[in-house]
Amino acid sequence: MLCRRLSGLRKNKIVRACLKSVYTDYEVKGLNLDKFINTLKRQGIELYNLKKFGNKRMLVSIKFTDNQKFFAIAKELCYNIKKLGENGKGYPLLFIYRNVGLALGVLLSVLIVTFFSDYLFSFEFTGTGSVVKHEIKDYLYSQGISEFSRFSQIDIEELEDGILSCNEHLSFVSVKKRGNRLIIESALSTDSVKTLNGNVTALYSDKEGVVESVKVYRGTATVEVGKEVKVGELLVDGYATIKEQTVKINVLASVTLVCSEQFVYRSKDKGEEEKATLLAEALYFDKQPIDYSVTVKEENGEYIYTVSVRYKHILIAG
Numbered sequence: 001m002l003c004r005r006l007s008g009l010r011k012n013k014i015v016r017a018c019l020k021s022v023y024t025d026y027e028v029k030g031l032n033l034d035k036f037i038n039t040l041k042r043q044g045i046e047l048y049n050l051k052k053f054g055n056k057r058m059l060v061s062i063k064f065t066d067n068q069k070f071f072a073i074a075k076e077l078c079y080n081i082k083k084l085g086e087n088g089k090g091y092p093l094l095f096i097y098r099n100v101g102l103a104l105g106v107l108l109s110v111l112i113v114t115f116f117s118d119y120l121f122s123f124e125f126t127g128t129g130s131v132v133k134h135e136i137k138d139y140l141y142s143q144g145i146s147e148f149s150r151f152s153q154i155d156i157e158e159l160e161d162g163i164l165s166c167n168e169h170l171s172f173v174s175v176k177k178r179g180n181r182l183i184i185e186s187a188l189s190t191d192s193v194k195t196l197n198g199n200v201t202a203l204y205s206d207k208e209g210v211v212e213s214v215k216v217y218r219g220t221a222t223v224e225v226g227k228e229v230k231v232g233e234l235l236v237d238g239y240a241t242i243k244e245q246t247v248k249i250n251v252l253a254s255v256t257l258v259c260s261e262q263f264v265y266r267s268k269d270k271g272e273e274e275k276a277t278l279l280a281e282a283l284y285f286d287k288q289p290i291d292y293s294v295t296v297k298e299e300n301g302e303y304i305y306t307v308s309v310r311y312k313h314i315l316i317a318g
């Protein structure tokens with residue numbers, strides 16, 4: 001079988017050229033080694049690295065392509081011949097040919113590792129911003145990024161900018177590939193986010209405002225978008241109805257309120273609406289302000305500038 005395969009191998013000119021650089025090492029034992037050496041040379045077999053050890057033992061290397069001729073000559077003479085191995089620049093090709101299954105297995109393993117390393121298997125959220133990981137994940141899905149997406153089709157910098165710009169809760173986002181995971185590190189932006197961690201059985205409002213959004217992942221919302229709420233009002237309750245039975249659960253939810261406050265600036269000068277607004281902006285810059293409006297009235301020779309500020313306040317439980 002091997003002879004037929006090697007015969008077919010020699011028919012390929014490129015392969016044949018490679019085999020010329022393969023050498024086989026032999027140990028030869030017997031009497032009158034000089035006669036054996038001369039016979040090989042007369043038959044056109046070149047000998048390499050010939051080393052004699054006394055009169056009965058020698059080491060020699062011949063070209064791989066001369067192996068059949070070598071054994072044909074040795075067969076007619078009484079010598080004990082032991083093959084020691086093969087070497088040379090073309091040996092890797094010969095090894096691959098002889099071990100096709102092994103070579104294909106190694107190649108397949110490399111291809112599998114290379115192929116699957118480009119696929120996303122899971123997400124990992126770290127940092128204080130991980131409390132809004134559900135919203136981040138919603139954004140990822142909206143961009144076509146989910147489990148089994150390809151990393152080569154994800155622009156990391158563009159994704160970081162997108163998550164940051166679409167989520168007002170965050171001030172920092174870093175996205176990295178680690179193995180087959182997408183690591184998303186994020187940080188909450190300001191004090192306008194109030195987070196309740198642990199086993200939270202209900203979410204209550206700590207400010208007056210109008211509900212802008214309600215996102216409930218566990219629990220039941222008790223308010224709707226557009227409703228005005230007071231301090232202490234229940235926003236999300238920790239229960240769910242499962243198969244017509246009401247059970248208590250821990251709340252996982254976020255509620256965004258639009259709140260209003262007023263900042264008063266007094267001055268003896270008229271026309272300082274812009275200055276009053278700038279002062280209000282400096283005071284409320286960390287509360288995600290939406291807009292400002294200024295009213296002015298004169299009282300006892302003094303101008304009173306009242307700046308109404310609307311800002312977002314986010315409550316998160318879970």
